[in-house]
Amino acid sequence: MASSDGFEIRIAGKGGHAAHPHLANDPTAPAADIYNAFHKLVSRAANPFSPVVITLPMVKASDGYNVIPESVEIRGTLRTFDSNLRDRLMKRMQSIAERYAEGWGCSSSFGLFRAPYPPLVNDSSLVDFVTEALQAIGPIVEAEMTMGGEDFAFYTQKIPGAFLQLGIRNEEKNIVFPHHHPKFDVDEDVLWKGVAAYALLAYKYLQLS
Incomplete structure (x- = not known):
């Protein structure tokens, strides 16, 4: 069985009205870019013969269709059988989150919200x-x-x-x-x-x- 990491990204910007996005620093903009970039890591940063899965099923942002939120929270999981690959991908994911957030005038944090599970290998x-x-x-x-x-x-x-x-x-x-x-x-x-x-x-x- 694969290693299992539960990671969390928090992107902080400036909220506002959806009709006036130029007056806000919309954190959903880098969130969408980060979401897509993470999935590209599977095909562009990992050997195709080394199984890896990155899934981001949890995204929390605004509660209103016309409200730009002040922050976005993304939670997901990384799975692989290669511990070295796992470490490299975690560093790339953190870098991607920071750079995309910075490019949109936002700040970000990246970390694990639970203890990581190593790969399970039978004797x-x-x-x-x-x-x-x-x-x-x-x-x-x-x-x-x-x-x-x-x-x-x-x-x-x-x-x-x-x-x-x-x-x-x-x-x-x-x-x-x-x-x-x-x-x-x-x-x-x-x-x-x-x-x-x-x-x-x-x-x-x-x-x-």
Whole structure:
């Protein structure tokens, strides 16, 4: 699973009436440029063979259609498997935010609003151990790499680890929607396998030790 950063940009300008934009320093102007520039980083600042995602789904500005706000807040996320690429992109993003804001007579700040998650990398020998130990409770498949983040990665930075996912999809019950979807649901009939997995792994480990 990818690294996961939650970043926040605040652009401060001078508010005013939408009919008189020349009397204001409209922070939405650099906000739009920053939004577009960040997405260009994916295709112009990263090796195309190195997966990276930048998404900015949260933009807060004016509450009125005819009011230029004094400030704009943008929140988004950066995901990648390469820690060096992550660091380079964070610096480029900060620079872009500062320069675009300055060009429109505004000020800006760029930073993280939560702790960054590192990439989650499974230990290959533990993957083999888990795969063998859990054969008894059903089929096991290798999960695809995903740009989703997981704080279990903090553990695997300290000690070897393996992250498992329990499949809860059931088309017959129409349990087919992903998490973050309003119709997300869990097939509770498979939860016993999660409990069994913990028990089997503990038992197999004790046999080896």
